Amino acid sequence: MHKKRWRHAACNLGLLVTSIGVTASPCHAAxxxxxxxxxxxxxxxxxxxxxxxxxxxxxxxxxxxxxxxxxxxxxxxxxxxxxxxxxxxxxxxxxxxxxxxxxxxxxxxxxxxxxxxxxxxxxxxxxxxxxxxxxxxxxxxxxxxxxxxxxxxxxxxxxxxxxxxxxxxxxxxxxxxxxxxxxxxxxxxxxxxxxxxxxxxxxxxxxxxxxxxxxxxxxxxxxxxxxxxxxxxxxxxxxxxxxxxxxxxxxxxxxxxxxxxxxxxxxxxxxxxxxxxxxxxxxxxxxxxxxxxxxxxxxxxxxxxxAPALSLSADFDSDGDVDGADFLSWQKGYGLVDAATPSNGDANGNGSVNRHDLSVWESQFVSATAPLASVPEPSTFAIFVVALLGSGRTLLKTRTGDASA
Missing domain, CATH: 3.20.20.80 (Glycosidases)
Structure with missing residues (x-):
């Protein structure tokens, strides 16, 4: 019998390497x-x-x-x-x-x-x-x-x-x-x-x-x-x-x-x-x-x-909008697999921070730029944030439902 080996097989399928330079196990919260x-x-x-x-x-x-x-x-x-x-x-x-x-x-x-x-x-x-x-x-x-x-x-x-x-x-x-x-x-x-x-x-x-x-x-x-x-x-x-x-x-x-x-x-x-x-x-x-x-x-x-719809929010810093600062919160929390909170970048409330939380951020961020297909390289991310913070892009207001420039 291989019961114990099989029950942990998911955690042995390999490390997840992302383009932001973070390497983490794919195993999330229990x-x-x-x-x-x-x-x-x-x-x-x-x-x-x-x-x-x-x-x-x-x-x-x-x-x-x-x-x-x-x-x-x-x-x-x-x-x-x-x-x-x-x-x-x-x-x-x-x-x-x-x-x-x-x-x-x-x-x-x-x-x-x-x-x-x-x-x-x-x-x-x-x-x-x-x-x-x-x-x-x-x-x-x-x-x-x-x-x-x-x-x-x-x-x-x-x-x-x-x-x-x-x-x-x-x-x-x-x-x-x-x-x-x-x-x-x-x-x-x-x-x-x-x-x-x-x-x-x-x-x-x-x-x-x-x-x-x-x-x-x-x-x-x-x-x-x-x-x-x-x-x-x-x-x-x-x-x-x-x-x-x-x-x-x-x-x-x-x-x-x-x-x-x-x-x-x-x-x-x-x-x-x-x-x-x-x-x-x-x-x-x-x-x-x-x-x-x-x-x-x-x-x-x-x-x-x-099942009820997932309760999702990418306003990780609770300032009323979804913007580059929230992306930074997600980036800092990426890889947490247990006890993560919204402030760490956990958008779906499962205690972990991964690419699905990034997808939530992406869907809630309204911008004239093309949606992110994947996590950018550090240099690309830096350029993205500078452009984001300096260009007056439209942001999604999560408190009021308004969009302001």
């Missing part, structure tokens, strides 16, 4: 959250509409930075084949923020032996072959994430507990086949993660002969998997979630994360509003601490829709 980024072309925040769209990518990067994500489960579709550069650039941008990526794949019929060839072909073409073309490790896909749910098949609902148990053995065999394939392709460093409901350990739902057989099945999947995300859906209290996930957390030698369903937010649903949903995620983290890998959100695009 955060261990993630989301299932399904393609969902009908939603602006489906991965099909994010990858390859620079403006949408920057929007999403700012959000996941503020929300403390440490990984992303991404449905890439055929993009690794049709637009490899877009995938590489997206992965690199995430890696620079300390976020690792996993190839998200979901098809329940992959439990059956006759369908595994199709699964392996996807893993080979969209991950193994893609990674071989990328010299920069930040551009690669860092893991496989299997969302294979046999309980979603008609054979499950029609079957007996004993039938369901046999389907779980087919599932564990599928995990093993993917693991064996990766190992055979010199990709043994690629971890596999999977999604499980909270009741596979139940002798009522599954016809386990006894606790020993159940334990043996879970031990078997732990040989193939690096971690699991427990789908603690339709549970509105911490105690009910703990009762569903605690056995796996206490007994499995792999990483266990807890998944919450953002589609359950709203009047009459599991969580009355986003605040209640977010409070539950925090309660889970506080209850388990380092015993879990983090909290995951299903699906990402629904989470984005439900």
């Amino acid at each position: 955060g261990s959250r993630s989301g299932w980024m399904w393609s969902q072309p009908a939603n602006n925040y489906g991965s099909a509409n994010i990858i390859g769209d620079p403006q949408r990518e920057e929007d999403v990067l700012a959000r996941i930075d503020a929300w403390g994500f440490d990984r992303a489960y991404v449905s890439y579709g055929t993009l690794p084949l049709s637009n490899a550069e877009a995938v590489a650039n997206w992965n690199k941008s995430l890696a620079n923020d300390g976020v690792t990526t996993q190839l998200l794949l979901g098809e329940n019929t992959w439990i059956y032996p006759q369908n595994r060839t199709a699964l392996l072909a996807i893993v080979q073409s969209r991950l193994v072959n893609f990674n071989l073309t990328r010299e920069d490790p930040r551009e690669r896909i860092h893991g496989v994430h299997l969302d294979i749910e046999p309980h979603g098949l008609s054979a499950w609902s029609a079957g007996t507990p004993a039938d369901r148990k046999e389907m779980l053995y087919l599932l564990s065999d599928t995990y093993a086949v993917v693991r064996q394939h990766l190992d055979s392709q010199n990709a043994s460093d690629i971890p596999i993660f999977a999604d499980l409901p909270v009741w596979y350990d139940s002798s009522t739902s599954i016809g386990w002969d006894d606790a020993a057989e159940r334990d043996s099945w879970f031990a078997g999947i732990a040989e193939s998997l690096e971690g699991i995300s427990m789908m603690a859906f339709e549970r509105k209290t911490l105690s009910s979630i703990v009762s569903g996930v605690d056995w796996e957390i206490q007994n499995l030698p792999i990483e266990v994360r807890v998944g919450l369903n953002a589609a359950e937010i709203g009047p009459g649903k599991t969580f009355a509003d986003f605040a209640a949903f977010d409070a539950m995620a925090t309660s889970i983290e506080q209850h388990y601490g380092d015993a879990i890998g983090g909290v995951d959100y299903q699906p990402f695009y629904t989470y984005v829709d439900a």
Whole structure:
């Protein structure tokens, strides 16, 4: 098992070197959250509409930075084949923020032996072959994430507990086949993660002969998997979630994360509003601490829709406008990864100061000059500030909403 190595992999992807001469780790303030980024072309925040769209990518990067994500489960579709550069650039941008990526794949019929060839072909073409073309490790896909749910098949609902148990053995065999394939392709460093409901350990739902057989099945999947995300859906209290996930957390030698369903937010649903949903995620983290890998959100695009807009301000010196002095505050604070304040240049309130805070400054600064595409060289910055302070450029007034020369 490589659990500890994987949990810190994001911090080992390389140092972020910027053009202002600052070198800093991409790892920001502590955060261990993630989301299932399904393609969902009908939603602006489906991965099909994010990858390859620079403006949408920057929007999403700012959000996941503020929300403390440490990984992303991404449905890439055929993009690794049709637009490899877009995938590489997206992965690199995430890696620079300390976020690792996993190839998200979901098809329940992959439990059956006759369908595994199709699964392996996807893993080979969209991950193994893609990674071989990328010299920069930040551009690669860092893991496989299997969302294979046999309980979603008609054979499950029609079957007996004993039938369901046999389907779980087919599932564990599928995990093993993917693991064996990766190992055979010199990709043994690629971890596999999977999604499980909270009741596979139940002798009522599954016809386990006894606790020993159940334990043996879970031990078997732990040989193939690096971690699991427990789908603690339709549970509105911490105690009910703990009762569903605690056995796996206490007994499995792999990483266990807890998944919450953002589609359950709203009047009459599991969580009355986003605040209640977010409070539950925090309660889970506080209850388990380092015993879990983090909290995951299903699906990402629904989470984005439900979450309140980010509270952003680049008036770092609180003088009522966004100008070159605020840029200086950001520059001085750049690289802080914990306990940063607005005066340090933290625009999105996540306790760190990085390029996303610069993007906020850029968006709030109204100038006749071209927007900054990247952080300028020190000499360029000096010229920029002199020109800014001496030219009477238009500044954005954050207190009054007025623009004055």
